[in-house]
Amino acid sequence: MNKRLLHTALRNISRNKRRTILSATAIAVAAMSIVMLFALITGMTNDMAYNLKNYYTGNIQIQHEDYAEFERFNPIHLMVDWEDVKPALEDIEGISAVVARTQFPVSLYIDETNHGAIGVGVDFADEAAYHDVENIVYEGRLPEDGKNEIIMGGTLAHDLKLEIGDRVTMLSTTASRGTNAITMEIVGIASFPVTNMNSAVFWIPLDRAQYFLRMDTGVQSVLIKTDEDVKEKRLIPIIEEALLKETGTTFAVDSWKDINMMFSLLKLAQNVYYFVGIFFFLLGSTVIINTTMMVIFERMREIGTLSALGMHGKELVRLFFLEGVVIATIGSFIGVTFGVVITEILGRVGIDFTDAMSGMDFEISSILYPEVNIPLSIFVFFYSVLIASLASMIPSKKAAKIEPVEALRYI
Amino acid sequence: MKIKRRPLMIMIVMLCIATTLSAMTAEQIMREADERQTYDSSRSSGQFKIKDRFGTKVSTFDAWSKGADESLIEFTSVAERGQKVLRTEDSIYLYYPDAEELIRMQGSALRQGMLGSDISYEDMTGGKDRLSQYDIVLEEDSELVFGRDCHVLTLTAKTRSVPYPKEIVWIDKENFIVMRAEYYTKSGRLLKEMETLSVGTLSGIEVATETRISDKMKTDTETIMILDELEVNIRIDDDLFSLDELSW
Structure with a gap:
């Protein structure tokens, strides 16, 4: 019976x-859109986490224990002695890379006008071990240690009409809470992955930042990258103990998840993305339901004929349900497959949101790489089949109850 | 009886005339104070004790001035050694040893504190000839400040080129040193306070040797300026106040 129904x-x-x-x-x-949307959301949240960990806090961040409390006053003198701290971290298992950075607000003095910007002192050799620092170079090269050289965010350089070879004077507050100014040469234009970094940030060698800001061997933050399988919470007490033993000083050692706003911002963004995602998911579901129901309502004449020929109500429901299942399976499979393939391609070439995101103060890259979420894609496949199949049952049941004569009136 | 009263009346009238003649007008008080603060030329050295929420830091300086409009400060403390602030008739320039160009302070940058102190670059811009810049009213002829008898004057700006639209100053009646000053916005909001904590004699001149300045727009800050040495009316090369010389 079922075989005959399936055949029909x-x-x-x-x-x-x-x-x-x-x-x-x-x-x-509908299925393809849902797969791609969730791939984009996964890509965005992973990208934000990557940026936070690579460009802002590390997996674990070490700072002077009072720094966070006075951060809004730019307390550059509340620093960590890098020469003391570095040896303490060398033998700790679970740490894959360590970098020291000093971020400082400056006024760039150009043509008798001051322009606000953010300087970051970095050790380019250590950075290379921490992340693909060469990748930020859009034009020119990275600055060399010991030289007054800058690599500047592309948008910032463009806005200030600066280019490679230009010399720029910057003013800032020093660790002695005085002021200082220094002139440096632009040797590179950077393409930082984060939009707001491109429009405000430049990097200089750490040793020159220390000299300029009168920090001696101090740095503002130490960023730690942990091994993939290591939980930050497990490592933090070990780092604290090692630092206390080596330096006799207590530092603020925090997981990136606990640092002001950063992780909560990420969670908030994630929730917003998923809310938008669920909205589209429901929209996709209504498309599936609507299409399936319309197809069956349009076939009332056929239903009347089948009833007149003696097909019972339950058989009619099964017949249309089977048709729905087969069409939904084919449609979902094609949709999910296309979604996965297109996402894979976009995941390699990226989607450029540079223009759309200009001026946004958000730690998301201007080029996003969607990431295929296989379990979610499988779920979307079965969900689409289920929704379409169930949607076919509602009009089928209604149609099955209609008398043949009444059904034929639809002709 | 009438004859007996006459000498007394004459004495009272004479005393009134003498008092009237000796009482100074607001303009006279201001002129005297300005003149005593301005030298043909001077060289001084001293220190700033800058206190903020993180503690107190000390910066030392040497300074030169010529007339009311030209001055040069060179910082000698380790953290700022070699940094200079030049005031010419119409501009303020900063020189930093590691910067290839001089930085001209203008606009909102003038409101920044010099070396993070409570003294802004703008405070250096106002000329010492306050008579031409302010309407001056004598509010009180006698008020004690730190035990010193002072005139109290209110200064209301005539032009927009001065740093503060309104000032109240307490000027020592004896030596014409400003013992206290309050600086206000046009709407009457207190911006800054200055008090003379100590008066001393340097090179035979009575001057304020210790002055406290407090920026009321900041929290928990004050700057104490101490004058250790002062020489006046000395020979100073005109080139000292030139931009070319500043870079050397």
Whole structure:
């Protein structure tokens, strides 16, 4: 009986190709959109986490224990002695890389006008071990240690009409809480992955930042990258103990998840993305339901004929359910497959949001790389099949109750 | 009886005339104070004790001035050694040893504190000839400040080129040193306070040797300026106040 119904269902599907293609396409497009949307959300949240860990805090950040409390006053004198701290971290298992950075607000003095910017002193050799620092060079090269050289964010350089070879004088507050100014040469234009870094940040050698800011061997922050399988919470007490033993000083040692706003911002962003995602998911579901129901309501004449020929109500429901399942399976499979393939391609080439994100103060890269979420894609496949199949049952049940004469009136 | 009263009346009238003649007008008080603060030329050295929420830091300086409009400060303390602030008739320039160009302070940058102190670059811009810049009113002829009898004057700016639209100053009646000053916005909001903590004699001249300045727009800050040495009316090369010389 079921075999005969399946045979009939398949024959119905193949007989009206246009209707089948339209119905399957609607389901495929909805399934593909959902897969791609969640891939984009996964890409965005992972990108934000990557940026926070690589450019802002590390997996674990070490600072002077009072720094966070006075951060709004730019307390550059509340520093960490890098020469004391570095040896203490060398033998700790679970640490894959360590860098020291000093971030400082400056006024760039150009043509008798001051322009606000953010300087960051970095050790380029250590940075190379921490992340792909060469990758930020858009034009020119990275500055060399011991030289008054700058690599400047592309948008900042463009806004200030600066280019490689230009010399620029910067003023800032020093660790002795006085002021100082220094002139440096632009040797590189950077393409930082984060939009707001490109429009405000430049990097200089750490030793020159220490000299300029009168920090001696001090740095503002030490960023620690942990091994993949290491939990930050487990490592923090070990680092604290090692630092206390080596330096006799207590520092603020925090996981990136506990640092002001950063992780909560990420969680907030994630929730917003998923809310938007669920909204589109429901929208996709209504497309599937609508298409399936319309297809069946349009077939009242056929239903009347089948009833007149003696097909019972339950058989009619099963027949249309089977048709729905087959079309939904084909549509979902094509949609999810296309979604995964397109996402894979976009995940390699990236989607450029540079223009759309200009001026946004958010730690998301201007080029986003969607990431395929396989379990979610499988879920989307089965979900689409289920929704489409269930949606086909509602009008089928209604149609099955209609008398043949009444059904034929739809003609 | 009438004859007996006459000498007394004459004495009272004479005393009134003498008092009237000896009482100074607000303009006279201001002129005297300005003149005593301005030298043909001077060289001084001293220190700033700058206190903020993080503690107190000390910066030492040497300074030169010529007339009311030209001055040069060179910082000698380790952290700022070689940094200079030049005031010419119409501009303020900063020189930093590691910067290839002089920085001209203008606009909102003038409101920044010099070396993070409570003394802004703008405070250096106002000329010492306050008579031409302010309407001056004598509010009180006698008020004690730190035990010194002072005139109290209110200065209301005539032009917009001065740092503060309104000032109240307490000027010592004896030596015409400003013992206290309050600086206000046009709407009457207190911006800054200055008090003379100590008066001493340097090179035979009575001057304020210790002055406290407090920026009321900041929290928990004050700057104490101590004058250790002062020489006046000495020979100073005109080039000292030139931009070319500043870079050397």
